[in-house]
Ligand code: NA
């Protein structure tokens with residue numbers, strides 16, 4: 073009997089500690105440990121089978137079986153996911169995990185399900201933080217007048233604008249040179265990328281602002297999933313839970329390690345003590361997404377983070 | 379091999395040889411695969427749309443437009459006049475004017491055929507009148523065109539930057555030395571050609587004429603500074619630089635040179651839209667094709683095979699160049715970059731080639747492919763302008779192709795050659 | 803048929819001119835806003851990319867009508883005139899089929915993805931995805947035009963890259 077082939081794609085590399093690669097490998101391991109005689113999980117890192125938007129579109133069409141996708145791209149399909157990208161919403165990894173594994177996460181998953189994509193787990197890309205060459209960020213005022221590169225995304229642009237910074241959208245490929253030449257002062261970025269792309273060579277301050285929790289979703293096409301026999305369906309759900317747990321643990325380890333590494337490479341690191349003033353400062357961003365997230369879901373999430 | 383793999387290789391080859399345009403052949407074979415193995419048909423549309431969603435790709439129509447505006451506004455003629463007063467009196471002087479004018483034009487234009495068209499349409503007739511054979515005149519315009527993608531800015535580097543996720547600004551710098559080296563080689567070819575065929579020399583320009591050429595050419599000569607100064611001064615990204623060079627060419631053409639009129643603009647824009655679509659349709663169609671290739675893991679299997687059978691970097695690179703040269707003879711160079719990009723990057727990684735250096739090797743190959751018979755965009759333009767057949771131009775272009783292959787060899791094996799201008 | 807095709811051809815040509823002009827204006831505006839006013843608009847890039855998508859897909863279709871797509875004519879050039887005429891008609895039919903498939907494919911794609919909006923401007927995504935079936939329909943139309951009114955044997959026109 074032929075095995076069911078499950079093709080999983082993601083856009084970053086296949087490195088030891090890459091959060092996407094770790095998640096995909098854990099899922100493959102867990103699923104094949106359960107029903108390995110029936111399935112063959114094939115992994116495609118490095119955008120081999122497409123960028124994130126085409127990957128998730130492909131899951132809706134059933135031409136891509138599964139993958140690990142950044143929250144911002146998921147929210148292009150299901151706008152309620154904009155919730156997760158709200159700046160300064162989650163205080164810690166543990167808090168984010170509790171809320172995503174609870175009723176809020178369940179409601180988000182149901183909404184995405186209706187669009188033809190199933191959530192198998194809310195994995196973790198690590199909080200996004202700020203690096204720059206002007207001054208460390210401790211309070212909202214420290215961002216004033218500093219030129220930050222942002223993604224071309226209204227939430228990020230809105231966040232920096234409401235904090236008084238200059239938000240400069242720029243293609244990723246140009247960012248390193250732009251910091252080096254001083255065309256921009258800094259950027260916001262997950263910790264692991266600072267190390268991987270050697271940003272410590274061209275930026276001085278790393279402020280652990282934890283401003284955005286980057287959820288990365290372990291997703292599977294509903295068309296693919298619905299074709300599975302019942303035992304594989306059950307195994308896929310269980311494998312998703314198990315892989316997510318393992319991935320989060322490794323992500324936390326990696327975060328601790330990378331902070332140490334960056335310190336040893338000479339970056340000046342500070343931790344933001346009180347994030348509440350930041351959240352107040354960006355409240356206009358919260359108001360903007362209320363419509364697409366939904367009043368009730370927004371209320372529930374805000375109550376949960378208090 | 380699986381059905382899909384066979385269709386993707388042999389089926390595609392058959393369509394191209396039968397005369398189906400590349401863009402349609404790539405989209406068509408994708409559709410055939412989807413039908414043959416029963417994949418959701420929406421895949422084709424989804425991938426074509428995905429293939430048109432990169433901000434960096436916008437540099438393609440904009441650099442095309444900048445080139446068209448320069449020609450329509452008379453700035454290309456001004457560049458030719460400046461080059462002419464400087465070197466026309468040397469042995470092979472007018473042919474050298476072609477190379478030098480193309481060199482400066484390349485610093486505005488990102489495209490090889492646009493460079494051949496802009497310079498060739500002025501200089502092929504002029505060279506023929508001055509005693510060069512029409513075939514040689516056409517061939518030197520064709521081979522000067524390859525400077526377009528090597529000297530920054532460059533559409534080929536933009537595409538490679540997207541495929542390989544490297545800084546387009548840094549990639550641009552890696553084309554300068556190979557570009558200058560090819561220009562130098564072409565100048566030498568011009569000299570010996572004129573000497574052997576006793577082409578009469580032209581009269582040396584006098585001081586007032588030189589002064590006048592520079593005075594009239596200053597706006598054209600200044601334009602590379604707008605493009606390159608903007609990019610390397612950290613003022614704009616390559617895509618924005620392309621837009622700003624259009625704005626500059628528009629302003630000069632409409633208000634200073636006054637050769638452009640508002641009424642003429644739709645035609646000029648449409649010309650750029652056509653040449654741009656010709657490239658971008660191939661890119662958009664190639665994305666889905668590339669995904670099917672990746673899913674078949676053909677590239678992975680080939681890279682693994684290569685790693686097992688080839689041990690040394692120099693043989694791997696020689697193989698890469700040989701395969702590219704052969705493929706470029708029957709396939710569109712842009713499609714090769716997009717479809718085989720992941721494979722080329724995998725090979726580069728395996729053998730520890732710096733990604734920027736790899737980019738310069740790839741784009742030097744692309745540039746050569748544009749001029750090397752039997753197919754090449756510059757060749758087609760040269761044939762169209764001169765009215766000569768492929769055979770006539772091919773017969774005289776080989777010394778120029780050899781010059782380019784020597785430069786490719788240097789680019790490949792002397793990393794500091796391509797990397798000379800990289801920021802430390 | 804002839805009037806429909808030339809009207810469609812003219813419409814595509816004008817739409818391409820507008821697409822390139824809007825693209826250029828949006829990016830120039832973005833640069834000016836950033837340097838003169840110190841803030842970057844969030845919509846320019848997305849608008850420019852939307853126009854670019856049409857310049858690619860509309861241009862793809864126009865290329866079928868005007869025959870400017872690059873191709874190999876090694877074998878075609880060796881055929882006697884009568885056989886070449888026939889071969890060209892077969893190639894036109896092939897283009898028509900590819901267009902028809904793209905039309906169908908695009909239709910399904912729009913159908914599955916309808917209802918979402920773009921990230922920055924929040925334009926309905928049908929605006930972007932709908933370009934695929936429209937381009938497919940135009941290719942069908944233009945290929946049919948060539949099939950029934952064959953022009954003299956096509957030559958490679960001035961290409962670019
Ligand atoms: Na150039």
Ligand code: NA
Pocket residue numbers: 706707746747748749750751752753754
């Ligand atoms: Na060639």
